[in-house]
Amino acid sequence: MSETPVSVTKKAEPQAAAVPAQATSPENGEVLLRVEGLVKHFPIKKGILQRQVAAVKAVDGIDFEVRKGETLGVVGESGCGKSTMGRVITKLIEPTGGKIEFEGQDITKLGTRGMRPLRRDIQMIFQDPYGSLNPRHTIGSIVSAPFRLQGVEPEGGVKKEVQRLLELVGLSPEHFNRYPHEFSGGQRQRIGIARALALKPKLVVADEPVSALDVSIQAQVVNLMDDLQSELGLTYVIIAHDLSVVRHVSDRIAVMYLGKIVELADRTSLYEAPMHPYTKALMSAVPVPDPTRRGAKSERILLKGDVPSPISPPSGCRFHTRCWKATEICKTSEPPLLQLAPGRQVACHHPENAEDQAPDDTTLLAVAKEAIEVVTLARTDTEPEPATESEPDSEPETSDVADVTDAADETDAADSGDAADSGDESEVQPSADADEPDDVQESTDK
């Protein structure tokens, strides 16, 4: 447990009496991981010759640093490339381009053998707990695998250490001999966490580490990760869609959109004054755990345009097909990720809460005028039939969403990837990275 005794006034329980490690994390500490121009494309091949005809641009040029001992949160729409980014920086799959440096060493080109000594230091917690656990192994053997593979003998023996780890994540000895299918969703997720933390790595990339956990066990795991961070100086990259959790655990947060980072900021400023329009929309959609506020306070910005295809992303700013502030320049020129305030980087021509970067360009694109709908939530039982609600036989709401995108613009976001065209000869190359069983110690690419 942590050492700093702090007068946390109200929450007097013993477990509450410490400040999370990240609150004190180094502002300008040493860089542990540096990523430059990182790109990962999944080729789409066609025909007998398997000619590459296009690519899913899952990660398309991102730069960031992670400092020693800090937690970087990563958020963004489903499918925007978060998991892919995580797999690339842990070298579970090979990047298409760009550079990855770990502790100053360029690891971009390291192969399986070159990476082996680093495997111990860089661990990943997978998004899909079931897919990442070998169904034929018991939990005991899955969690002890890292010790076997790295030839590490913990004090008191492997079995004892594994039991300690399981207990730390809220599992009990009665689980030791069970197989993955005999566990609940949240229990599987905790097994993945125990495995990743086994060797006390330096960097842990955690892909939705607590999404399947009830709030109490979630709190327990978050606190455990905090403790390890302050005890061992661990560094985390935490990918999560739960913005309350991200707010709690992160020092800084990167917001991704369609393969790019659109905003990078410390947690307080990001939540209090988001600058990128996408970040703003994202924040507004968070449900608040208070039924009395249902209908009243929960106003949210609903993005109406559909997520464009990562096969041929929109020109200029990738968000312009859904942004309510988009102007001509947004369509033609890609906004660079710029520092607009201390510690805040944003890629937008017309940011919120900051100076307009292209003040002369004021004419909104046609699509911008219909890009969003501000909705309030309606109760299902008390309210008769609010006017905004579609009649049973009228068009479903989502269909006009589709229309918006279609009519939206000429950037062919809509009729983009004929590459994705699924003619029978077209095939998205399955990379060898399907969630790996418990030998994630080895790079699985190739």
Add this chain to the structure above:
Amino acid sequence: MTELSKTGAAVGEPVAEGPSKPPTAFLEVRDLKVHFPTDDGLVKSVDGLSFKLERGKTLSIVGESGSGKSVTSLAIMGLHRLGARGKNVKMSGEIWLDGKELIGAAPDDVRRLRGRDMAMIFQDPLSAMHPYYTVGNQIVEAYRVHNNVSKKVARTRAVELLDRVGIPEPAKRVDSYPHEFSGGMRQRAMIAMSLANNPQLLIADEPTTALDVTVQAQILDLIRDLQKEFESAVVLITHDLGVVAEIADQVLVMYGGRCVERGPVEQIFAEPQHPYTWGLLGSMPRIDREQTERLVPVKGQPPSLINVPSGCAFHPRCPYADLPKGGITRTQRPELQEVGGDHFSACHLSPEDRTRIWTEEIAPKL
């Protein structure tokens, strides 16, 4: 039997009568038990659960990870008896859906209901989808099993469904394989599959855990639409209390395979009556507040389901276990009792103690 409240679902009250008594609600679960024999002993995953749910209503089941939420839903869907799982499960109790009892029913009858009258969104999309078939083919199959239509018609339906769950370029993505989707896209594909036949009962097990909030909002709207259009009953399992607050009519809190509290959603948030529920509410990180303090989990470990703690299963972790007289919490299992309008709690604390603790100790900290 208790009069149904205005909010529709009445859940959890002790049901004493024999199997002959006809159900009064659309879905009625009575004294459900699901046990798994293992080498280490009998795992009592669900151990005496009862609830009711009316058409057009949403019941949220919340509770600790491993408390039996998914096992309950699989039981309703008749999925425990299938395949390798079936060999190793003991089930008892009654599950009534629209007047039909399912636990004693022939597997074929249950299969006919499954996918048409009742559908489930599984917690784990990867394990519920076949890796070697395209997403589209799996939806087409789900639709054609219960509808006598051509492949072409079914495919149109599949594209429409993928569109409704927000998959970009559905006409193209319909031919992707599950591994080519991101985690959240897989989850949405599964939601599309389960909605294919406009089910009357939808069980959604953590339907939005892998989804970002914008897509989550869209999916919740979709479930609401389904409910409005077809009067479907929805059981929503989630640990996201924000989602619960937003969509549920009734809430059922599970701990160690049993219901410890249930009631109308407003009541559960405004005046929860069980120490475990207090613990849950207290451990939540809140986005609407700057939070620099440490999170407060319920202390202690989840209970063993093999050697379930005696008396109240929560007693080893309950800060108030010593308040009720005579150590009764350790010897006698508390039954669900009405503590307010249509609101039930299984706890030995006296009403005065509960009110005092809630208003003085718990609520001010939330």
